[in-house]
Amino acid sequence: MRIAMVSEHASPLAVLGGVDAGGQNVHVAALAGALADQGHEVTVYTRRDDPDLPERVPMTPGVEVVHVPAGPATAVPKDELLPWVRDLGSWVADDWATHGAPDVVHAHFWMSGLAALQAAAVHGVPTVQTYHALGSVKRRHQGAKDTSPAGRITAEAAIGRRVDAVVATCTDEVRELARLGVPASRVRVVPCGVDVAHFRPVRRAAGPLPRRQPHRLVCLGRLVERKGLDTVLAALVDLPGTELLVAGGPDAAALREDAEATRLTALAARLGVADRVHLLGRVGHDDVPALVSSADLVVATPWYEPFGIVPLEAAACGVPVVGSAVGGLLDSVVDGVTGVLVPPRDPAALAAAVRGLLADPVRRRACGAAARRRALARYSWRCVAAQTERVYRSLTFGARGAARVEEVAV
Structure with a gap:
């Protein structure tokens, strides 16, 4: 099968850790690679954000990344890319005219959906949509801080009604899509995945720093406010003898110039826990399993989370997660069973859950072992790719061409 993916701001070749580089980049790269491993030919279209990037780059055997000239060849925040989405769609359609249309196109993020529908309308290609994040959820939690274009929520609803299938990454997203009026018959749930060979338990791992306290917590992810690290810092006040390692954001040398790192450092000082908090900055992919394995618990307390790959990485390493419900x-x-869920933005509940697990090493080990077993059974990329392939093959080619032509206005 020839598969096209459109991921307008999240290149599978990107360095992770920036504001707009995270789970979607990992998802697109890993899914494309796993589909290629199953014998498919995958082309990923992403926007060129550097004038020196070649047009076409082989990523792995069977996967090619195409840098599309849409908008300025420089980094642009994803919420400001809408003016060039039509150019992206036109370029992809022209590329298919030259190199042949794919059997299916899978759009990642809502603006990619606009471009994919535009190209698919020209060539009659079945279209699959994965949102990765919904504007309605973002607006609910961020309010006035939400920088999304004004028409995002309306466009997401329209995209969901026009594509051939929507791949939701979790059951909570299915409920959100129903509120947007996306027909349930069009929605399939396929989770994100994790590299269970790379993320595995590392025995006697020390991580990047020697342990200075009896217990260690680890947080991973981008340094953005919605990830809820302030909740973890507040909980740490009631967790004596516990240190916190935070991996994510820019390189360690640039942390002093990062606004969120500066805010968190100041907050730790005000709370009196600065001596037990270590901001590591970006940690290399190869070093993450040892960092996670060095922890007693991984803590993930976002205000909201479309899916979240950190809990899967922790599970694959056999480390329990205390996370937001x-x-x-x-x-x-x-x-x-594999960890504990607590209400978001509730430091007292978080501290109580962490304290309970830290005080019970037998339960903690049982949770970690159960998490590893579940990661192997449900979340390997091979399993996720097989489920995604079934969605592709279920589509009736050309059945919804008329609906696909309809304009999606923003």
Whole structure:
């Protein structure tokens, strides 16, 4: 099968850790690679954000990344890319005219959906949509801080009604899509995945720093406010003898110039826990399993989370997660079995859950072992790719061409 993916701002070749580089980049790269491993030919279209990037780059055998000239060849925040989405769609359609149309196109993020529908309308290609994040959820939690274009929510609803299938990454997203009026018959749930060979338990791992306290917590992810690190810092006040390592954001040398790192450092000082908090900055992919394995617990307390790959990485390493009972964590963390779920933005509840697990090493080990087994059974990229392939093959070619031509206005 020839598969096209459109991921307008999240290149599978990107360096992770920036504001707009995270789970979607990992998802697109890993899914494309796993589909290629199953014998498919995958082309990923992403926007060129550097004038020196070649047009076409082989990523792995069977996967090619195409840098599309849409908008300025420089980094642009994803919420400011809408004016060039039509150019992206036109270029992809022209590329298919030259190199042949794919059997299916899979759009990642809502603006990619606009471009994919535009190209698919020209060539009659079945279209699959994965949102990765919904504007309605973002607006609910960020309010006036939401920088999304004004028409995002309306466009997402329209995209969901026009594509051939929507791949939701968790059951919570299915409920959100129903509120947007996306027909349930069009929605399939396929989770994000994790590289279970790379993310595995590392025995006697020390991580990047020697342990200075009896217990260690680890947080991973982008340094953005919605990830809820302030909740973890507040909980740390009631967790004596516990240190916190935070991996993510820019390189360590640039942390002093990062606004969120500066805010968190100041907050730790005000709370009196600065001596037990270590901001590591960006940690290399190869070093993450040892960092996670060095922890007693991984803590993930976002305000909201469309899916979240950190709980899967922790599970694959055999480390329990204490996380917010939101979004994808409701699926990826089995409360009381592979970790503990707590209300978001509740430091007292978080501290109580962490304290309970830290005080019971037998329960903690049992949760970690159960998490590893579940990651192997449900979340390997081979399993995720097989489920995604079934969605592709279920589509009736050309059946919804008329609906696909309809304009999606923003």
